[in-house]
Structure formats: structure tokens, C-alpha cells
Amino acid sequence: xxQGKTKAVTFSYDDGVTQDRRLVDMFxxxxxxxxxxxxxxxxxxxxxxxxxxxxxxxxxVPAAQVRALYAGHEIAAHTLTxxxxxxxxxxxxxxxxEQDRLALSxxxxxxxxxxxxxxxxxxxxDHVAGVIRAQTGVKYARTIRCCYHFSxxxxxxxxxxxxxxxxxxxxxxxxxxxxxxxxxxxxxLYVWGHSYEFDYENTWDKFEEFCRLISGRPDIFYGTNxxxxxx
Numbered sequence: 488x489x490q491g492k493t494k495a496v497t498f499s500y501d502d503g504v505t506q507d508r509r510l511v512d513m514f515x516x517x518x519x520x521x522x523x524x525x526x527x528x529x530x531x532x533x534x535x536x537x538x539x540x541x542x543x544x545x546x547x548v549p550a551a552q553v554r555a556l557y558a559g560h561e562i563a564a565h566t567l568t569x570x571x572x573x574x575x576x577x578x579x580x581x582x583x584x585e586q587d588r589l590a591l592s593x594x595x596x597x598x599x600x601x602x603x604x605x606x607x608x609x610x611x612x613d614h615v616a617g618v619i620r621a622q623t624g625v626k627y628a629r630t631i632r633c634c635y636h637f638s639x640x641x642x643x644x645x646x647x648x649x650x651x652x653x654x655x656x657x658x659x660x661x662x663x664x665x666x667x668x669x670x671x672x673x674x675x676l677y678v679w680g681h682s683y684e685f686d687y688e689n690t691w692d693k694f695e696e697f698c699r700l701i702s703g704r705p706d707i708f709y710g711t712n713x714x715x716x717x718x
Contacts, residue, residue: 488673489708489710490708492706493671493706494668494670494676496676496707497520497714499678499712500523501524501565501603501605502525502526503524503526503565504546504681505544505546506685508556509691517699517702518702519698519709520709521560521711522561522562522563522601522712522713526566526587526605527564528566528587529568530549531549533546533547536683544686553591554594554596560711562594562599563591563599563713564584564599565603565605566583566587566605567583567586571610572610573611585623585624588625600625600713600718601626601627601628601713602625603628603629604628604629604630607631611645626716627643627644627716629647629712633654634649635650637675638674639675646677649677653680658697661676662676662700666701
């Protein structure tokens with residue numbers, strides 16, 4: 488149960504880019520909560536990514552702005568420098584995850600306990616998940632493999648989000664299903680993505696339409712990942 492409710496909505500956004508400022512503002516206006524997964528070793532770094540050949544700004548939020556920007560939301564780990572953890576020895580997996588978690592805890596002003604795996608799919612495996620569980624202070628880790636359902640998941644170290652935010656048809660379809668759901672057991676709609684992706688084809692308004700759709704429902708708990716997982 489989520490503060491007496493059986494349904495919860497949560498969001499998760501990776502990389503700590505400056506487009507998060509606009510996204511945080513949108514979430515705040517609609518009373519939505521999110522978890523932001525940051526690479527502490529890259530904070531403040533300029534950059535670009537290419538989506539289908541088009542350059543998109545990928546500038547990281549400066550460390551001095553982290554606490555204020557994400558106030559009211561959750562800060563979580565995403566490794567120090569965004570490597571593919573499946574390619575690393577155990578010692579380096581631990582260093583990338585735990586040093587990031589500790590650095591972000593200092594910036595946030597509270598202990599960071601969540602994480603999202605960095606890199607493409609597959610961006611984790613059973614061994615990596617086991618190392619993180621046994622040798623770091625992380626208590627949950629999100630993958631990028633969507634499950635397209637709302638049911639509880641037993642293994643929080645291989646957590647699958649409900650839907651990727653740019654799968655527009657599925658996003659809105661699952662949102663409508665979730666709103667109509669008469670849940671007797673806990674159900675979670677979990678949306679993930681990167682805020683810079685809204686700059687490609689300028690889909691900010693489309694995502695705001697989804698925020699408007701899913702927000703303000705008295706039967707839904709709106710929380711960060713950590714709050715929804717009860718950690």
C-alpha cells in the first residue's frame with residue numbers, strides 16, 4: 488500500500504542533464520515525483536548526443552546546483568562515468584557505483600540508496616546485479632527493459648520499468664489503463680527516460696499532456712522511486 492492507496496505513479500530520468508530543469512518544473516506544476524539518476528564524475532561537463540544523426544545538447548548539471556534543482560524529488564546513482572558495467576571487473580563495478588552513491592549523498596544531503604544501470608541494452612546481468620547487491624549500499628537498481636505492466640516485482644536489483652517515455656502509443660495506452668484500474672493489490676506505473684530526448688522533435692508539449700492526464704487523481708500516490716518502493 489502507498490499511504491493507504493493501492494496505485495502509485497513514479498518517474499525515473501537519467502544522466503543529470505540541464506534539460507532536467509524544465510522537466511522538474513513540469514513535474515512540480517503537476518504534483519508529480521521523480522528520481523533523477525546522476526553521474527557524479529561528469530557533473531558540469533558539456534556535451535552532445537546524436538539521435539538519428541541530429542545533435543542534441545547533453546550538458547550536465549553543475550554539482551553546485553544539484554541539491555536545489557532536485558529538491559522534492561530523489562537523487563540516485565548512475566555510476567561515476569557511465570561505463571558498461573557488464574564489461575568491468577568486480578572491483579571497478581563497486582568503485583563506479585559506490586563512489587558515485589557516496590558523492591551524490593554528500594551533494595544531496597541525505598543517503599542515496601537507488602540506482603539506474605547506465606548504458607544500452609543489455610546494461611546489466613545477474614552477476615553485476617549480484618555484485619551491487621552484496622558490495623554496495625544500493626537498495627534498488629532499475630534496468631531499461633520495460634515490462635509493460637503494473638504488477639509488483641520481487642527483485643528490485645533487476646527492476647523493470649513499465650514503459651519508456653518515448654513509446655508514445657504505449658505510454659498513453661498504459662496511462663489510460665492505469666487510471667481505470669480498480670486495484671485490490673499494489674500496482675505501479677513506472678515511466679523512464681532522458682529529458683534531453685524531448686528536444687528531439689520537440690515533444691515537451693506531448694509529455695506535458697501525459698503529465699496532465701496522469702496527475703491529480705485522489706486514488707493515486709505520486710512518489711519518487713524510493714518512496715514507492717518503501718525504502
